Structure formats: structure tokens, C-alpha cells
Amino acid sequence: MVKIAIAGGSGQVGREVIDALVATKKHEIVILSRNVKSAIGDNSSGITWRAVDYDNKNSLVEGLQGIHTVLSFIQLLADPQNTAQKNLIDAAIAAGVKRFAPSEWGSASAIDMPWWSGKDEIKEYLKKVNENGKVLEYILFQPGLFLEYLAAPYKTAKHLEPLGTMIDFQNRRAIVVEGHDAIMTYTTVKDVATIVARAVDLDVEWPVAGGISGNRVPISELLKIGEKVRGQAFTVEKVKLEDLEKGVLTASWTLAASHPSVAQDQIEKMMKVVLIGTLLSSAKGAWDVSDAFNQIVPDFKFTQIENFLAEVWEGKP
Known part of the structure; x- marks a missing residue:
């Protein structure tokens, strides 16, 4: 103790x-x-x-x-x-x-x-x-990213609130960086x-x-999982790295839900900043975290992404 x-x-x-x-x-x-x-x-x-x-x-x-x-x-x-x-x-x-x-x-x-x-x-x-x-x-x-965020808008944890990401399972859509099949950890x-x-x-x-690497997947694989559990292909919009570097977001949609720490009058601006930042950082490998702790506790069975998402989205419109 x-x-x-x-x-x-x-x-x-x-x-x-x-x-x-x-x-x-x-x-x-x-x-x-x-x-x-x-x-x-x-x-x-x-x-x-x-x-x-x-x-x-x-x-x-x-x-x-x-x-x-x-x-x-x-x-x-x-x-x-x-x-x-x-x-x-x-x-x-x-x-x-x-x-x-x-x-x-x-x-x-x-x-x-x-x-x-x-x-x-x-x-x-x-x-x-x-x-x-x-x-x-x-x-x-x-x-990496909390897997529960891919269940947004549904709350699947006791305290963690849903947050939208660049992969939107509810609306079967995604924003990706052209030429980059980013590796993500969930x-x-x-x-x-x-x-x-x-x-x-x-x-x-x-x-x-x-x-702590529960699931390490490239975006392309995540989209295949999305198609399987949601029953149809996702609408994928591609944005250019050079546009994002300039703070320009050419996608037709942005994030909706925000963290409660963000001031009400800053939400719209912050959501654009977060989406651009997440796209840029993913293309540069920021979300490909190590599996250092997996090796320390090799017996631990992590929740698998496809099983989790299939359970969350089963029967959902």
C-alpha cells in the first residue's frame, strides 16, 4: 500500500x-x-x-x-x-x-x-x-486518443464525456491529410x-x-472498420498538409463537441484549431505512441477497437 x-x-x-x-x-x-x-x-x-x-x-x-x-x-x-x-x-x-x-x-x-x-x-x-x-x-x-471518442455522441465511460474527432462514426465521414496514412493509437x-x-x-x-498502446491502426484500416460496423463506406474529404500549415481548413465540416475547459465564446475558434492541429500532428506521427507499458504488463488484454465499435454502433441509425 x-x-x-x-x-x-x-x-x-x-x-x-x-x-x-x-x-x-x-x-x-x-x-x-x-x-x-x-x-x-x-x-x-x-x-x-x-x-x-x-x-x-x-x-x-x-x-x-x-x-x-x-x-x-x-x-x-x-x-x-x-x-x-x-x-x-x-x-x-x-x-x-x-x-x-x-x-x-x-x-x-x-x-x-x-x-x-x-x-x-x-x-x-x-x-x-x-x-x-x-x-x-x-x-x-x-x-494516444481515447477509443471512447469514436463512439461520440454516445457516452461509453463513467466520467469521460464524448468528443468528436476527424473520424466521425455517427455521420460516417472523415477528414484525412492527402498523401498521409497516419498511424493512430486508440x-x-x-x-x-x-x-x-x-x-x-x-x-x-x-x-x-x-x-500505452491499446490499438495501433493506420487511418485506412480504421475507415475499413468503420465501413464494416456502420454498414456503408465513409465520405472521406482530403485536405492538404500545406493548407493546414497555413491554418486553412478546406473541409466542409469541423468538430462540434468541445472540452468543458474551453470558454463558450472561444468554442468555434478552438474547434477549428484542434481539428487542424490533430490532422497535422497525426501526419507527423504524434499519435503513434510507444508500447512501452504493454511490454511491462504483457498479460494485460486491451479492449480491441473493432469489438468495441461493433458493440457501440450495433443498431444505431
């Missing part, structure tokens, strides 16, 4: 992981909260809350006393200068925390995805704190949460590369 602190635990992915950790009945879970009123005990489920000020390192050091592992789910759009995460890392070191997982939970690279640019900055920050000798063991959990959030719960139990040192 170890004591685990969760930063950003009210978020969708964080809550999925918390549920998986609670289900093991092995660990004491501490949720760090900015809201003092929320910082109340809930020992019946093995969860306690601690009020912290992410702008105050001393507050964070106090909140991390006795913590073995920190899992961060801090929303990057709410921390544009990465102040909260940098302070959390510094405090973890000062408090003697052994393991740290920054707010990754996506692609192997943030190239052409400005909303995630903070991830690269945090990676460099973590490298720097260990440059003169290891003071903090850390891992980059990277599961992993269910449930599998990710289960893997994280297993990772916490590992006695071996965590690898920095924490790729």
Missing part, C-alpha cells in the same frame, strides 16, 4: 483513474483541491481531500507530506504558464515524493497542438530537475485507468516512456 496524491482529480480522466485505484482497495488516495470547502474527509472510500494553493509551494509541500506517488491531471488550458505543475514538481521533490506522472494522457508529441504546448515544457522541466542525478522518478503516460480510458492502477503497484523503477 502506498499513499497517492491526485492533482486535478475533479477532471474526467482523473476521476476514471481514481475509480480504478479505489477498486483495488490497496492504497490511500489523497485528492489535492484548490477549494477549501471541498477538502473534507471521505475515509469510507479510502479517499481524503487536502486543500492546497498551487501558487504557493509551501502549501503544496505541506499537502504532499507522506505521499509516495503523485498523478497529475491538471488541465493545461487552465495553467497556461505551467505554474501549477512546476510548483507541484518542486514541492514533490521537497516533500520526498518518490514517483510523479505529469499531465500527459495523450499523444507522444505535442507538435502542432498549441493547446498542449505546455506538455513539452513540463517534459523539459522534469529532465532538468534530474540532470545532476535522479531526484524524482517520473513517467509520461501516453495512451486506448479505452478504462484500460488506461487499469494500467495506471497496476503501474502504482510495480516494484520496478518506472520508465520515462509510458506509452
Whole structure:
């Protein structure tokens, strides 16, 4: 049993992981909260809350006393200068925390995805704190895209909300980059949460590369699966890489659903940015994550993409 602190635990992915950790009945879970009123005990489920000020390192050091592992789910759009995460890392070191997982939970690279640019900055920050000798063991959990997003608009996880992508199963359509059959990684959030719960139990040192590869498929194969489970071919629109590089989207449609962290008056602009960024980054290999964690837990059976999608879309109009 170890004591685990969760930063950003009210978020969708964080809550999925918390549920998986609670289900093991092995660990004491501490949720760090900015809201003092929320910082109340809930020992019946093995969860306690601690009020912290992410702008105050001393507050964070106090909140991390006795913590073995920190899992961060801090929303990057709410921390544009990465102040909260940098302070959390510094405090973890000062408090003697052994393991740290920054707010990754996506692609192997943030190239052409400005909303995630903070991830690269945090990676460099973590490298720097260990440059003169290891003071903090850390891992980059990277599961690619959540497979549940291909079920949009249907909700198929307890906490993760549906989000549209460039492959739209509901409307049987897709946007692809001309000349690029991008490799995509899709992993269910449930599998990710289960893997994280297993990772916490590992006695071996965590690898920095924490790729979690549930399903690794080229776009062309995903479209074949889509045709099979949806009963007809998808309408595929091709866009040019050079247009996307200029911020020009020539497709006839864009994303609809947005993350709750996006301000209402910014949704339309953000959805275009996200779609362009996802298309560009996919063409440049950002979503082809490693299978590093698959090799650490070779017995784990990941949810298979075709089975998942067939079950979701069976009988759907």
C-alpha cells in the first residue's frame, strides 16, 4: 500500500483513474483541491481531500507530506504558464515524493497542438530537475486518443464525456491529410485507468516512456472498420498538409463537441484549431505512441477497437 496524491482529480480522466485505484482497495488516495470547502474527509472510500494553493509551494509541500506517488491531471488550458505543475514538481521533490506522472494522457508529441504546448515544457522541466542525478522518478503516460471518442455522441465511460474527432462514426465521414496514412493509437480510458492502477503497484523503477498502446491502426484500416460496423463506406474529404500549415481548413465540416475547459465564446475558434492541429500532428506521427507499458504488463488484454465499435454502433441509425 502506498499513499497517492491526485492533482486535478475533479477532471474526467482523473476521476476514471481514481475509480480504478479505489477498486483495488490497496492504497490511500489523497485528492489535492484548490477549494477549501471541498477538502473534507471521505475515509469510507479510502479517499481524503487536502486543500492546497498551487501558487504557493509551501502549501503544496505541506499537502504532499507522506505521499509516495503523485498523478497529475491538471488541465493545461487552465495553467497556461505551467505554474501549477512546476510548483507541484518542486514541492514533490521537497516533500520526498518518490514517483510523479505529469499531465500527459495523450499523444507522444505535442507538435502542432498549441493547446498542449505546455506538455513539452513540463517534459523539459522534469529532465532538468534530474540532470545532476535522479531526484524524482517520473513517467509520461501516453495512451494516444481515447477509443471512447469514436463512439461520440454516445457516452461509453463513467466520467469521460464524448468528443468528436476527424473520424466521425455517427455521420460516417472523415477528414484525412492527402498523401498521409497516419498511424493512430486508440486506448479505452478504462484500460488506461487499469494500467495506471497496476503501474502504482510495480516494484520496478518506472520508465520515462509510458506509452500505452491499446490499438495501433493506420487511418485506412480504421475507415475499413468503420465501413464494416456502420454498414456503408465513409465520405472521406482530403485536405492538404500545406493548407493546414497555413491554418486553412478546406473541409466542409469541423468538430462540434468541445472540452468543458474551453470558454463558450472561444468554442468555434478552438474547434477549428484542434481539428487542424490533430490532422497535422497525426501526419507527423504524434499519435503513434510507444508500447512501452504493454511490454511491462504483457498479460494485460486491451479492449480491441473493432469489438468495441461493433458493440457501440450495433443498431444505431
